[in-house]
Amino acid sequence: MKTFEDLIKEVQTPGLCHHCGGCVTFCTSINYGALALDDTGMPHYADKEKCIECGLCYSICPEIDEMQEETRKVAGWVPPMGNILETTSARALDPMIRNKGTDGGVVTALLVHLLDKGHIDGAIVTKQTGPFIRDPMLATTRQEIIDSAGFYFDSSHGVKHFGHDYSTYSPSVQEFRPMMQKGLRRVALVGTPCQIQTLRKIEAMGIVPSDSIKYSLGLFCSGNFIFDEPERKKLESLGGFKWEDVIKVNIKEELIIRLNNGTVKNIGLDKIEFMKRYACKYCPDYSSEYADVSFGGIGSDEGWTTIITRSPTGRAIIADAKGQSLEIYDFQKQPDLPAKILDKVKKVSAKKKAYSQKMHDALVGQ
Ligand SMILES: Cc1cc2nc3c(=O)[nH]c(=O)nc-3n(C[C@H](O)[C@H](O)[C@H](O)COP(=O)(O)OP(=O)(O)OC[C@H]3O[C@@H](n4cnc5c(N)ncnc54)[C@H](O)[C@@H]3O)c2cc1C
Ligand code: SF4
Ligand code: SF4
Ligand code: SF4
Structure with missing residues (x-):
């Protein structure tokens, strides 16, 4: 054993x-x-x-x-990047959620919708708990869900006082314990692809409390990044900005840094490899291949979220939120846009898999 x-x-x-x-x-x-x-x-x-x-x-x-085959079965995974029922683009109907959201605020709007309709008792999300730090949280109210929206860092408190490894990574799986302790039986999990895979693995193993996670909402993921002082300084000089001027950070094809004077700095992801968490270099999953629904910004217009619906459950919740909490992009002028978006995701996904394979091969060769 x-x-x-x-x-x-x-x-x-x-x-x-x-x-x-x-x-x-x-x-x-x-x-x-x-x-x-x-x-x-x-x-x-x-x-x-x-x-x-x-x-x-x-x-x-x-x-x-271990258990890869069983885990794939639970998620209905098919090559090359998981099951895909539909690709679309949407944004939150509520302008307040839209403004707070990373892209179109779709994840937050969907969670609020599920809570309002009584479909969930809570959601495992992440909350900013300090400059450059997000921690997992079991949100059980509308306000807590809304507070967890976004993916930006607040450097307004100064960045000196925390003896923490500053990182965008949030270990959301650890919130399963409070979920059990509170006896919540209908919870949505928002997570990076690795976290969704952990969920599917414990589902395949039949471990309690995986059955309490009713909806898995996966984020696209190029990697999580370390924001300790040396990394922050290097990034400042690479991008030509000061952290105190940053109001929002996002990742699509590039790292996108928005400043308070309206300027946007785009930094190629290949240039920030130095701050990527080491384990992320070995990760092959970009598009949350095991989720009910996956979300990213890539491919969609600014202010809109790309949605890949993967399971019938995922399809049902998106359909239910359409027109009530979510505005679907008007594809009439560009009917081929969903296919173009999916094509883009496929390319980035294939690139991540090839890189991960190269890293694994190098490890084996050592
Ligand atoms: C580390 C990371 C890397 C990403 N890389 C890409 C990428 O390369 N390309 C791309 O298109 N999209 C990427 N995304 C996804 C993108 O940033 C948005 O989360 C997604 O488009 C949903 O936007 P939204 O406005 O609908 O979500 P929102 O309504 O803003 O909700 C976002 C949800 O994500 C949760 N969250 C925020 N940070 C984290 C975290 N570190 N770990 C777990 N959950 C978190 C929040 O609590 C919230 O529930 C990445 C996200 C993360 C967290
Ligand atoms: S799960 Fe805990 S008890 Fe079991 S082998 Fe691991 S460390 Fe030991
Ligand atoms: S990656 Fe594996 S070893 Fe590391 S914290 Fe997760 S379960 Fe534990
Ligand atoms: S790159 Fe992979 S291992 Fe790293 S946070 Fe994203 S999904 Fe997890």
């Missing part, structure tokens, strides 16, 4: 751990304290004697290939 000891060898030591916290959250001995996370989110043995060597942490880790 492989245990956490093997996770250390196979995942942590080669640098593949992306700090999702799944192993700690689902450790059979969590209540006794066998595992814990350190300040940087890295799991470790808190007390090895309390490990009952059940192997769950090993099987659950998204970096371990």
Whole structure:
């Protein structure tokens, strides 16, 4: 039976751990304290004697290939980038949500819609908890969901006081525990592709509380980035801006930095490899291939969100929100736009897979 000891060898030591916290959250001995996370989110043995060597942490880790076939089956995954029922572009009907949103505010509008209609009791989202830091949160009110919108960093508090590894990564899977403790049975999960994959894996393993996640809303993901001081300084000089002037950050084909004087700085993603989290360089999933619905900005006009509907459940919630909470882009003038958007996503997805493969090959060759 492989245990956490093997996770250390196979995942942590080669640098593949992306700090999702799944192993700690689902450790059979969590209540006794066998595992814990350190300040940087890295799991470790808190007390090895309390490990009952059940192997769950090993099987659950998204970096371990075990159960790939079963996991794919649960999500209805098909090559090359998951199941696709429809591609479209939309934005929140509520202008306040639209303004707060990263792209068209669709994820937030959809969550508010599901909550208002009584389809969910809450949603696992992430909230800005400090400059350059987002933390996972189980939102159970409209306001909490709206507060979690966006993907920008607030540097207004100054950036000096936090002894934290500043990163865009938010270990949302760790919110499964509060969800269980509160007894919530109908929850939506918003997450990056790796987090959605962890969910599908525990679903395939039949582990409680995966059955409480009713909707998985995946984000497209080029990677998560470290925003410690050296990275921030380098980025400032690359982009020719000052952090105190930044009002919004977004990622599409490029890193997009909006300044308070209306200027927009676009920095190529290839130029910011230096600040990408190491584990993200090995990740093959760009478009949240295992989600019910996937969301990104790429391909859509400014202020609109690209939506890839993947499962019948996903299709149903988008259909229900259409016209009530979501405005669908008018494709009459460009009927071929959805196909063009999908083509773009496919290209970026293929590029990410090729890069990840190259990195894995190099690791094997070491
Ligand atoms: C790390 C990261 C990388 C991304 N890379 C790309 C990319 O390369 N190309 C692209 O087209 N789109 C990318 N996206 C997706 C894009 O930024 C938007 O999230 C998506 O288009 C939805 O926009 P929206 O306005 O509808 O969402 P909103 O209504 O703004 O809602 C966004 C939701 O995402 C949650 N969220 C914010 N940050 C994180 C985080 N770090 N981890 C987990 N959840 C988070 C928020 O809590 C909120 O619920 C990325 C997102 C993230 C978080
Ligand atoms: S008790 Fe099980 S899940 Fe926890 S560390 Fe040991 S092997 Fe892993
Ligand atoms: S489950 Fe997540 S936190 Fe644990 S070793 Fe795997 S990637 Fe790292
Ligand atoms: S690049 Fe992959 S591992 Fe990194 S945050 Fe995105 S989905 Fe997770």
